[in-house]
Amino acid sequence: MRSKKMNIFHGIDWVLVLLYLILIFIGWLNIYSTTFIEDDTALINLSTEYGKQLIWIGLSFPLIIFILLIDAKLYEKYASIIYVVSLFFLAGLFILGKNINGATSWYDFGGFSLQPSEFAKAATALAIAKLVSDKLFNLKKFNTQLQAFVILFLPAVLITLQPDPGSALVYTAFIFVLYREGLPVYYITVGFIAAFLFVITLYFGFLYTWLGSLLVFALILMYFIFYRKKAFKNGWIKIVGIYLVAALFIFSVDLVFNHVFEQRHRDRFNIVLGKTADTKNIGYNTNQAITTIASGGFTGKGFLDGERTQGDFVPENQTDYIFTIVGEEWGFLGSTIVIVIFTFFFLRIIQIAERQKSKFARVYGHSIAAIFFMHFTINIGMVIGLLPTIGIPLPFFSYGGSALWGFTVLLFIFIRLDANRSYEW
Amino acid sequence: MKRIGLLSFIIIITSFVFIVRLFFLQILSNEYNQNPFNNSAVKVTYDYPERGYIYDRNGILMVANQLSYDIMIIPREVKPLDTLEFCNLLKITKEDFLKKFERAKRYSTRIPSTFVAQVSKSDFAALQEKLYKFKGFYIQKRSLREYPIKSAPNVLGYISEVNEGMIAKNPYYQLGELIGTAGIEKTYEETLRGKKGIKFIQRDRFNKEIGSYKNGAYDTLPIPGHDITLTIDSKLQQYGEALMANKRGGIVAIEPSTGEILALISMPTYDPNLMVGRERSANFTKLYLDSVSRPLLDRGLQAQYPPGSPFKIISALTALQEGVITTTSTTTCHHGYRYGSGAGSIMRCHCGTGYPIDLNIAIYRSCNSYFANAYRKVIEKYKKPYDGMNVWNKHVESFGLGNYLNNDLSVGQKGNVPDGDYYNRVYPNGRWRSTATISNAIGQGEVLTTPIQLANMTATVANRGFYYTPHIAKHIDGVPLDKKFTIPNYTTIDKKHFEPVIEGLFAVVENPSGTAHWSRVPGIEICGKTGTAENPHGQDHSIFIAFAPKDNPKIAIAVFVENGYWGSRWAGPIATLMIEKYLTGKTDRPLVEERMFTGSIQDEYDKQLLKK
């Protein structure tokens, strides 16, 4: 007890902190590489983006101290309140938000913008952890499942409406957490099917998807009628019911997309789905990104020597496309090292989560591992052309104060919870 | 255990897939090919072809080019400079300099963009001497438009710098380049523009140019723009603009046998040269903000007015076609037409006849009662007024009214020709009778037309039942004209019905008691119709439509003079003077001409402004 009061660094996991510092450092080097100005006489110019990022990094240290100073129990105690407050901030965007690049995702404080969705992730993780760690909570029961889904659904919907579907997509990460804590496996199955139907409906339209699903349903029905007569007799209501739900789902996706959404929402989805041929913007970016990464070769062209990075070939290469700089200037070797560091980082969080005595801390740990991993997968997957274009930041790399602080808060709340593991809760 | 390990398992698989993908991209594949656009050691320069010239139908040059010099910037290559000296050279302020620099940087640090456009020739000499001192800046030669004739700005349009939205839509353009944004420059942009050539220049490690990249294998030559010959007769156009001095309105003249637009006048007009040079944006703003006289509104194409009495031609033709009147059937007019028992149910008429009149007299005396009666018979021929309205609508729209003409002009308006559904919307209970729509008979009611639609209608009558879509390009060297301009569009009215109506129109001018007898031109057989369109905002509009000669017509014209009182006061003389000028090359009525040149309706416009 003595050291706990005296030293806020007692018990914290230095491996995780070190991985955090390494990622932030490498990330900043890459921002420096793309935004530095030749012939700038000042060593560090604070008006540039790399300079501003340095300020955000500097300011994240007092933020970390603040997080570590708070009693770990308070995070659990006030999880619900934090969650509700974050929902208010998300909802408030529709009134007070500032529109940047077509999405109302920002609060503007006179030249300084904050993106509440970056902080909502931590709040949601806390709320889920609190809910799941409740003694009466049982994920086998439908009622409790519903509670968990509502908690995830609210911020995801608010963020989708901004519209920022990429950031909302991150919330699907929680399915891993709930599964780990006992969610029946069919949710993952249903989730995948729903995601599949969603994309297919947007891509091919209601009519074709419906006809297609009707065909699949007819085949299944035939299979049961001819080969599983008994099962069919007992369960035909169930089979038809499932089909009707699926058809209703397809129909409502189409309805919401075409009649509730506005054109700007639709545009974003269509670009994600590759339905809008946008060679000048989105398609152009991805092509340029892949070419730039490919040009790096095995060892890369060296720090500040990536001619395509320096030549501004890839737009937004300090935010969503920052991994292209790693690819060009550090080559296959550097990119692999970055991926491996990230992998260690995720696995270390999971490892620590599993050693928690408190269920709250464990669930929270899994949540953030899943969130970080989701960002990593969507971002790098997009940049190297494996996934469709979805703009979300690469943790600790992408330029931007809100994202950096959001990820820092996410991580250090967990480090704080973990530091408390040997004490009574 | 299975549940605990799932996420870790997926993480490891994903990372593995990423590394394999990177291995393929960075080590095995050859996606980074030798495309010179991808190579920062290659400088891209553009070679702009000269924009096509524009001529009038008689070969008179209307739009030419002059040389101009733009100061270009490549932000990455800019070295610290003596800002004060640089600003003085370019005649810009320091704030301007910083703003322009930021803008260029935002566009691209690597790709050149225009820093200061259209430097004057005198500044250019000084700049050429000193620009070497300022790294990252260079001079780009460009050609600008020049207008030898200060006329027809609405037809010719103008070119201006592309904005970021246009660049996003069409990747051909780059910041600082020019694009046709109005008039003929807009509709025939690609024809006039040609295609710029691209040259790739190899540079060494010190940024020194060492020759063309790969011996010019990727270079392309510029393709020059095409010249365009317009259908406009610039002499007639200028003459019409002079006649319309100090008046507002629109004139459209068409050659009926081809649909070629001979004159397209919108007043007030302005000197097209205002849209060129460094003063362009200031001039444009001034014209744009003039919400009183609205010089940028093309009144010939965009202004929608009730057509007034000329529309009686359509009423006559539909009634003949529907068989509800004949050329000999008569109506007696007692100062108006009563269509209901209420006190207000009367349409006044000032034809002053009072005896039974036939179609011919009705046209040249412009009797409201006659045409109200004929119109009503058309609508009431059908069981429901709804069906009658639709039949009538079909006839009227076959004259090219109520819809876009779908031609090669950059702007237009649909006008309005109501149908049954239109009145069902106005009277949602569906209980309306033919009399509710009676004003349509005399071109007041709900009917709206633009001057070009009215001119086209006149050409259709002149052709006895068909029209060619009015168009502005007569000839483009090496490119055939769009087919849609050479196919006749037929009306729903039989040819035989046109002749008696045309006789009536001829009498309007020829008969001593015709409404436009005063505008008669000896030696030319003019068929015309006066019109006075009621205007709720002020003095009535003066309207005149005409074509000539009566047989084998060469010109059809519609003249609209805003707040010009009545048809024969301004529009009639202007129309007949233009016909005279076009057909004979001169005019023989100096007094009338003088009155038009000097006559002004400015006091009416001022009055209206005060009311507002």
Ligand SMILES: [Zn+2]
């Ligand atoms: Zn009368």
